[in-house]
Amino acid sequence: MIRTLLVLEDSNIQFDAPIETIGLEQEKLFWVDFSEPTEKEVRYLSEGF
Structure with a gap:
């Protein structure tokens, strides 16, 4: 299982982005x-990484 967390340029946090x-x-x-x-x-x- 892969889980992700992104911190966007506007400082919003996005969980489980594809x-x-x-x-x-x-x-x-x-x-x-x-x-x-x-x-x-x-x-x-x-x-990819």
Whole structure:
């Protein structure tokens, strides 16, 4: 399972944003946390980050 937290340029906080949108939003900071990721999630994380 992947969970995300984004702090946007306007200082609003967005929880559980789709990981595919990270970098497309106007975030100042983001956190990606994963627990027991699937093979697909590991592949996506290793390619995207």
